Amino acid sequence: DIVALNMEGISLVADYFVICHGNSDKQVQAIAREIKEKAHEQGISVKRLEGFEQAKWVLVDLGDVVVHIFHKDERGYYNLERLWGDAPFVSSEELQL
Numbered sequence: 001d002i003v004a005l006n007m008e009g010i011s012l013v014a015d016y017f018v019i020c021h022g023n024s025d026k027q028v029q030a031i032a033r034e035i036k037e038k039a040h041e042q043g044i045s046v047k048r049l050e051g052f053e054q055a056k057w058v059l060v061d062l063g064d065v066v067v068h069i070f071h072k073d074e075r076g077y078y079n080l081e082r083l084w085g086d087a088p089f090v091s092s093e094e095l096q097l
Contacts, residue, residue, distance in 0.1 A: 004094075005080075005087040014066040016090065021075040025055035031069050032058045 002020045007013070022028035029052060036046050039062055048061040056074045060067040068080060 003081055004090040005084055006090045007084070007087055010084065010087050014061075015064040016066070017080065017084065017087070018065060018067040019070070019075070019080050020067070021070040021072045022055075023072050025071065028055040028058055028069050028071050032060055035060050035067055035069075 002018065005017045005019070006015070007017055008015050011017075020031065022031050032049065032052055036049065039046055039060075044062055046060060047063055048059065050061075051058045056071045057078065058069040060069065070078065
């Protein structure tokens with residue numbers, strides 16, 4: 001269940017938030033590793049990677065795009081989709097990394 005939000009004009013942090021989750025600590029870490037590797041392959045620098053060891057909420061800062069990878073249990077608790085409810089949803093085709 002991957003969600004992308006257009007944060008332009010809403011947040012100064014990034015233009016887009018991508019929100020997803022993994023079902024276990026290892027899966028959350030694997031998703032974060034894969035995003036980092038694919039970003040490097042595309043010449044995109046990872047500005048920050050936070051929360052990797054705990055694997056409850058990993059933040060991957062790609063500059064204009066910030067990826068939030070939650071452990072399944074944590075995603076519902078923080079519910080960023082509701083918190084940023086005024087941000088329009090973006091299709092994966094619109095979000096080109």
